[in-house]
């Protein structure tokens with residue numbers, strides 16, 4: 001029996017071993033100590049289990065949980081250390097910090113170099129190495145480059161014949177990617193990855209051998225290191241292993257408990273935009289190693305989840321995706337059933353929005369799956385369920401461990417068939433793209449070449465073939481924003497993306513003008529609406545959309561595009577991503593890696609430097625120049641400089657109002673911002689009244705900028721602001737705590753930004769401080785949830801209910817869209833009304849008043865990603881952007897009749913005066929997930945033009 005001290009009598013002893021352990025003095029410790037000193041992993045042993053919850057809490061992680069033996073899958077190779085040998089604690093007894101994980105990775109690769117390689121594939125924002133462990137048989141690891149090239153060949157249907165693909169499928173291991181700590185605060189995955197690495201590398205049982213013989217296992221230990229480290233540091237600081245759900249340790253503070261990266265951006269929505277360093281690195285590594293199976297390990301559910309998925313499944317995926325998901329799901333179910341463990345499938349987690357790390361790898365031919373485990377994360381080391389049973393961190397890890405092992409084994413058993421289908425994925429996608437229009441899309445450089453160049457760069461990161469137009473000409477095509485076929489002149493330097501290409505699925509998923517929801521899912525939601533139109537408001541059923549229904553990257557970035565029926569509408573050359581952009585994947589500098597126009601000045605100006613508005617680059621140039629103390633102005637009328645025309649909102653830096661250093665600095669800053677700047681030698685316009693000396697030229701003052709952060713503010717919305725303003729625009733700002741905001745905080749600030757958030761808990765004192773500061777001259781800008789809060793500042797807005805339309809006409813339109821008769825209430829409720837039902841993330845057509853300073857740099861028509869009902873209209877101010885009059889849906893799901901009813905002609909942006917200050921509201925987040933930043937100028941204009949500068953009325 002164990003020498004178990006009575007509770008409360010542990011005498012921790014500090015040993016001067018390389019592993020600094022604090023352990024209880026008892027026999028169980030002594031046994032563990034023997035294992036530590038004299039590693040005999042042939043019979044790898046978990047340290048003795050804790051005898052009780054109390055003992056476990058007292059032992060500070062030095063005894064193991066009792067529910068699962070991670071070493072029951074041996075025997076193990078003698079010379080390979082198990083995780084607890086190096087970490088000093090049994091897996092699941094503590095949260096392992098990042099550096100300790102790296103110690104184990106080093107020990108594992110040192111001990112078994114014939115089976116394990118540590119491939120460092122990049123660095124996180126905070127400069128942590130990103131580790132991909134490649135584990136396989138000595139033969140596979142010995143010819144790793146050859147294996148990688150073989151897998152690459154399978155993904156190249158234009159170069160690889162069916163016969164060659166068959167030979168490769170006979171020869172190659174199947175590549176299985178296990179992705180951990182994408183949501184690093186869901187902590188079980190990180191620990192499971194370590195135990196899994198040991199199991200696959202050191203296991204000598206039949207299954208471990210079969211896996212190594214047939215599979216190349218790629219373990220990405222931490223997709224998102226910062227999320228892991230931030231949360232684990234907090235939890236290790238306060239966690240006591242208390243199972244009470246209301247204990248402090250289960251409620252980490254704002255920003256510490258998120259699944260976001262350093263910039264508080266959710267990497268598990270970033271597959272579409274690849275805006276972040278870590279997403280870019282993982283995507284590049286995935287395209288380098290070409291896995292056939294990709295499992296993304298999470299942990300936020302109360303019951304284990306693995307696919308099959310819930311509806312909707314995106315219609316662009318081939319049937320083989322769901323077939324393979326089913327095969328693997330069944331294998332997982334068998335393993336869980338053996339243990340008698342609960343799990344669920346086909347619920348909640350769908351496969352429609354392609355930015356998740358199950359759907360994104362699926363675009364690249366993998367069987368992409370999300371597994372959600374139950375223990376760990378916010379549930380800490382221990383969590384009391386609602387039925388009184390206790391869920392442990394160790395449980396959560398064990399479930400991931402068992403699921404990933406059975407998944408890898410299922411892939412290994414189906415190696416050849418899976419590899420053949422991998423080749424078929426690419427070959428079939430090309431054939432399908434060839435058979436279905438449109439055949440490609442032209443991304444027009446238009447007035448603002450930087451937007452198109454940024455999109456082309458992103459597409460190259462996705463592995464999509466992009467070509468550059470070398471000869472201008474007229475192109476016939478579909479304009480999704482206008483909703484009609486048009487013929488337009490496309491200039492040299494524009495881009496063309498052919499859809500018939502090896503990565504046809506990625507290209508089409510990101511660029512088809514619209515991808516409809518599967519019809520059965522659409523019908524289900526229409527039936528719900530039909531029901532809701534017949535019942536009282538509080539009887540309505542919720543809808544089942546999990547995420548946005550539109551993500552077209554041309555619309556998201558407001559890039560003018562033409563979808564063509566031709567594979568080659570104009571002469572082009574091929575493009576590739578420069579090495580510099582590959583090697584340093586993060587940061588704004590590499591947003592535009594294939595510029596259309598070189599940045600910089602076109603000479604030394606005698607009179608002034610002028611550049612056009614309407615892109616991140618031009619705003620960055622403005623921000624950097626003002627920050628360095630140069631005087632910049634904006635022109636409120638179209639202007640002629642020499643013989644060149646510049647639109648309203650163009651920026652001007654006058655030589656006579658600046659020091660001599662302007663010439664060199666503007667050239668250098670414009671070059672790095674990829675902005676062409678015109679050097680004007682005379683203030684005399686060749687035509688029209690407005691030249692560089694015009695009275696309509698308004699001097700700008702650099703704003704002292706503040707943004708709300710902390711409780712109540714959406715971390716991801718704050719994060720997008722942080723990333724865009726710091727990294728892309730180079731604009732410093734002060735983050736202020738929303739909850740305790742006071743007049744003192746706002747003193748000296750010119751502009752205050754309220755990102756999206758749920759501001760219901762904001763104290764009245766904070767609201768009063770904002771109101772008084774605006775009355776004295778401050779400019780407050782709120783978007784999404786922030787805009788709704790600003791609706792309470794006492795300025796007049798029309799009621800948020802739209803123009804009345806009869807319930808009957810909306811009801812009839814919905815009923816007509818139904819193909820089957822739904823079960824509806826027998827007698828419609830007399831209190832039934834037309835609901836203000838928003839669209840679930842859909843691009844709607846909007847109109848901008850281009851004479852208003854808020855819209856400078858934007859076109860007269862805009863696609864706006866929408867998921868909220870519109871704002872109430874300003875009564876005494878301006879409504880510079882409103883949704884169009886009818887036919888609103890550009891891309892994504894919209895309700896028949898109801899969407900036009902809710903949105904038509906209602907505002908997206910309002911501008912009002914309050915005292916000497918100003919209130920600007922935007923209905924949606926203009927930086928949504930960073931990639932849907934088409935309307936960004938509305939925000940930057942509000943800050944730079946509507947901020948500390950006294951100008952025209954509203």
Ligand SMILES: [Zn+2]
Nearest residue numbers: 183186298299
């Ligand atoms: Zn998650």
